[in-house]
Amino acid sequence: MAIPIFRYTPTPAPFSGTTSGFRQPHASKSIKFLSQTKLRSRIKCGLQDFIGGDLVKPDLGKWLSDVEEHKALAIYPPHEGGYEGRYFTRLRYQGYYFLDLSARGLGDPETTLTKIHPVCPAHLGRQPIARWYFPPEVDYRLSLLPPNAKGLVVWIMEAKVLSKAELQFLALLPSLRPKVKVIAECGNCDIRLIF
Numbered sequence: 001m002a003i004p005i006f007r008y009t010p011t012p013a014p015f016s017g018t019t020s021g022f023r024q025p026h027a028s029k030s031i032k033f034l035s036q037t038k039l040r041s042r043i044k045c046g047l048q049d050f051i052g053g054d055l056v057k058p059d060l061g062k063w064l065s066d067v068e069e070h071k072a073l074a075i076y077p078p079h080e081g082g083y084e085g086r087y088f089t090r091l092r093y094q095g096y097y098f099l100d101l102s103a104r105g106l107g108d109p110e111t112t113l114t115k116i117h118p119v120c121p122a123h124l125g126r127q128p129i130a131r132w133y134f135p136p137e138v139d140y141r142l143s144l145l146p147p148n149a150k151g152l153v154v155w156i157m158e159a160k161v162l163s164k165a166e167l168q169f170l171a172l173l174p175s176l177r178p179k180v181k182v183i184a185e186c187g188n189c190d191i192r193l194i195f
Contacts, residue, residue: 063087064090064091064094067181071175071181071182072170072172072173072181072183074167074183074185075087075185075186076185076186076187077185077188078188079188084185087183088155091153094150095148095149095150096149096150096151096152096153096181097141097145097149097152098152098153098154099137099138099152099154099155100155100157101137101154101155101156101157102156102158103158103160103161103162104158104161106156106162108166109162109166109169109170110169113137113138113154113173114136114173114177115136116133116135117134117136118132118133118134119131119133119134120132138177139177142177142179142180145179151179151180151181152177152179152181153180153181154170154173154180154181154182154183155183155185156170156182156183156185157185158185159184159185160185160186160187162184167184167186170182170184
């Protein structure tokens with residue numbers, strides 16, 4: 001993500017009065033006031049500072065090439081959102097299908113995504129404890145893809161709660177399943193501008 005740079009250039013305000021730095025008092029006043037020079041600040045910024053550097057068209061093309069080349073990406077979208085939606089739609093127009101998951105309810109990513117895994121639904125006291133078995137999420141979605149699809153993108157939100165081992169598995173997942181790309185939102189972009 002491109003960080004907007006604001007150039008701060010202070011310029012003194014035009015001085016009106018005498019050259020000695022004192023304002024001439026009125027005839028009825030006998031106290032002289034020291035004139036304060038005011039500084040005006042001017043901020044120069046371009047269109048990219050308002051839009052965001054990564055929403056410019058050449059960077060979206062780099063986004064597509066990064067996804068194709070690296071196959072597993074960690075992104076840090078800003079707090080206000082909107083960036084990931086543009087990236088999402090750009091990949092969808094290219095022919096990718098999506099599996100959206102939240103990392104908080106994912107459990108073990110290796111088991112959930114690539115193996116048959118048990119799920120125990122909550123029981124309400126006197127009901128028997130049940131265990132249901134679900135197919136692997138990635139393999140099931142890959143079997144449902146149309147023949148003209150480019151691949152499956154596993155988009156994981158809130159991936160900042162995953163451990164390093166779980167993130168390493170997500171990075172290895174495209175090598176295990178070649179038609180799969182992984183994008184993990186690993187936190188927010190925290191930019192603080194200090195003047």
